[in-house]
Amino acid sequence: MTSGETGLTMLGHYQVAELLGAGGMGEVYLAHSPSGRAVAVKVIREDLAAKPGFRERFAREVQAARQVSGAFTAPVLDADTTGPTPWMATQYVDGPALADVVAERGPLPADDVWRLASGLCEALRDIHRAGLVHRDLKPGNILLADDGPRVIDFGISRVVDATALTQSGQILGTPLFMAPEQFRTPRDAGPAADVFALGSVLVYAATGHGPFDADTPYAIAWNAVHEAPDLTGLPDSLHPVVTPCLHKDPAARPTPTDLLTLLSSRRHRRTTARATTLARTRRTRLRRTTLALAALTSAALASGIWTWLPGTNPDGKPPKPLATATAPRPTPTPVRLPGWKPWTTNLLTSPDLMGRRLDCRYEFSALWCTGAGVLAARVNPLTGKVRWLQKGSDHMNRTPVLGTSRWSTLTVDYEKDGSSASRRIRTFDTETGRLRKDQVISRVHSCVTLQETLFCSRGGKISAWEPVEMTHMWTAAPGWDLFEPPTGSLPTRVHVVKRDAEGRIVEVGEITQGDGTLLWNREVDKDTEVVAISDSGFVYTASPTRIDMTSFTRRDRRTGAEKTVELATAEQLLGVTDDVFYSRRGGVINAYDISTERVLWSSTTLHEDFSAPALSGDRVHFTAEDGTVIALDRHNGNALWQQPPPKSDMLIGSAPPPFDRLPAPVVLGDIVIAPTFGSRIHSFLAPQPGTTRTP
Structure with a gap:
């Protein structure tokens, strides 16, 4: 079945390409973003979307999934939980499911299972660090990519499951891979339940059967709670990993970090043992390589092509690349949003704001802007039409913190109440811009929004709120302040800092989003x-500061x-x-x-x-002080093109105030959206390389 046969051509700004598969919740399609990035889009079945409360649950699951990012998970990139057809876009993983591989080819070799275990442990570690529990780790939710496994659908399968046991509403998960506590007291199942599922998955991958297989879900549940696991056919080398994972007592199971230590030590022993064998064959390999290079050189000379081989440069300079005749590179077709045309929009007209520029970003298929005089605005990136706008004070001297989701838009503005700082929090309906909440929080040092949650440093601790109704979630991390990421960037983790008596940062760390638990911390030089x-x-x-930097350092x-x-x-x-x-x-x-x-x-x-850099493909873009957008080749710095602002903006000739940083352009494939002076925004198609346009 193709996208044309289903009638689906666009989901948000993603172009649907083909159907990848179907399941209990709906269908999964391969689609592409405006920049050409491949994504997997899960489309929810109409009958499920119509059920009371389903959309709310689905939205919560998307929110939870957004909190997880790592090398072995497929992160959520975008979603629409309120539209006629609910969908969620994740990173596209080019690889089959573990369940399909075992079904078609049989059990995996022991070494492959060890590598699988390492990847899954890292994925679970990232999920647990975000304060989440997967609860449905199974072979169907594990994709085998070339560079390692990917865990998908964490939390999503809790909404609907195909078995009668889970349809009762009392059990969440797939019985074959569930821990005993998930059958006894599902609400109490924690990270240890995922470790139990990991052990079951590894048994399945190595043997083709689960450790508690039976004919009915109820029999499987009995075996998991009361019986010893069936490890028939499991290689002896895997027993030290699998056996502790399947302990009936959750407290007795290892953590993913414990397992990674075990797996790493085993890999070290195998590497040491392998070194002896490699040493024995080194001379043979060198001899064969020499003969092969000689033959390759002779063939190259005979065909009239000169090939520079490693180490052959007589002047000691780095070896030159292979010199071959190549055809000129064709001009690529511009990547643009369907229905887009160049546009210019003026959000406000105020003489006091002529020298100020808005800060915009693209998220949830819309353009979101904030700045002096504008608390928040939603703009159509195709036409520049303002869907709604909430005005702020013309005298705001800082850009408000802006957080967006599918159902609420949140702004954090600065206020003063006596000697202590306060923040005014407003939440707006994402679709209409209607004000939902207006609340002042006192004694606040800094705030960030992340994964549908508001975090603020308050009274020497970190507090978290659910932003729609501003419900307080938790307060934790005494002695820590929030690390405020560079303005305009979208954080994906909650990083924190400690300061000395003079306010200098002396330590950095990270806390979980779920309850504020400290994950790691590291001291830093206070003079940087x-x-x-x-x-x-x-x-x-940067040392000493980013404004007068004389050195910069990266610390692991x-x-x-x-x-x-x-x-x-x-x-x-x-x-x-x-x-x-x-x-x-x-x-x-x-x-x-x-x-x-x-x-x-x-x-x-x-x-x-210049503004902060905005990357897209092989280009890096900057906004200059006069509103010009310039594009450089990110690999060699060559100038590609320049696009000045609209002519009326050029006449202003006013630089922004010293505290107002230059906003970076928004780049969507070959479409560029750039704020200019006077609360104006314009959108244009990236010029061809070597072009300097005039206004």
Whole structure:
């Protein structure tokens, strides 16, 4: 069945390509984002969407799934839980389900099961760190990609299950892979239940059967609660991992981190043993390689193509690449949103705001903007039409914190009540912009929004609220403050900092979103400024500050290992993206690869100030001080094109106030949306390389 046969062509801004499969909840399609990125879109069945309360439950499950990100999970990218057809888009994983592989090819070899176990342990560790429990880890929810397994559908399967046992509403999960406590007291099932499911999955992968197989769900439940596991056919090497996972007592089971330690030690022993064998064959391999290179060189000379082989340069310089005749690269077809046309929109007209610019981002198939005079606005990215706008004070001296979801939009503005700082929290209906809540929280130092939750540093602790009705969830992490990510970026984890008596950051860490438990912490040099903390655990600092940076450092929070780049003169940091530091010195933009501790490139421009970088494909984009958007090749810094703002904006010629950073452009494939002066936004198609357009 194709997308045309189902009548589905677009879901949000995703172009539907083909049907991948169907299940109890609906169908899954391969689709593509405007930039060409492949995604998997799950479309919910109409009869389920019509059931009372289903959409609310589905929305909560999407919210939970958004909290998880890691190398071995498929993160949620977008969703629509309120439209006529509810759907959820996740990263597309090109690989079969473990259940299909075992059914078609039989049990996996022991070594493959060990590698599978390592990936699944890392996935469960990430899920549990987010304060979540999967509760339905099974072979059908594990995809086998080339670079490792991916866990999908965490939490989603709790909404509906195909078995009579789970349809009763008392049991959540798939009986074959459920822990004893899930049958006894389902509400009390915690992370240890996922570890039990892991053991069952590994038995299935290695033997083709589950450890508690039976003819009926009730018999399976009896076996899981009362009987010893059936490990027939399980290789002896896997018993040390599987057996403790299947302990009846949840407290006696290892954690995913414990299991990773065990798996790593076993891998180390295998690597050491393998070294002896490799040493014996090294001479033979070297001889064969020499003969093969000689033959390759002879063939190359005979055909008239000169091939530079490793280590053959007489001047000691790095080897040159293979020189072959290549055809000119064809001009790619522009990637644009269906129905898009160039547009310019003016959100406000106020003389006091002519020198100020809005901060916009693309999320949930809409453009969301905030800034001086604008608390929040929802704009159609195809036409520039303003769906709704909530005005703020013309005298706001900072951009409000903005959080968005499918059902609510939240803003955090700054107020004062005597000597202590307060924040005014407003929530609006996402569809209509109608005000839902207006609440002032006192004694607040900083706030961030993340995964449908509001976090604020308050009274020396971190507090969390559900943003729709501003229901308080928890208060934890005494002595920690929130780390405020760079303005305009979308955080995916709750990072925290500790400060000394002078307010300097001396320690960084991360807390769970579910209850504020501290996950990790690492000391940092108090004479540096922490500028970014990556999801992978790297802490980036600038010395002494990002404004007059003379060096920058990346520290691994796990090992403490550091990479540092020393600068000849002071530069201003623009941003850190994909392990690359972007900075400026006057009108020169520099890019530094922190992993190699070297400069990637320097690009001279005719401008003086720039926004944070916005990456798309092979391009990196910046907004300049006069509203011009420039695009550089992210690999070598070559100038690709420049797009000035609309002519009327060019006449303003006013730089933003010192405290107002330049907003980065929003890039959707080859569509660029850029705020300019006077609360105006314009959208244009990326010019061809080498183009400098005039207004």
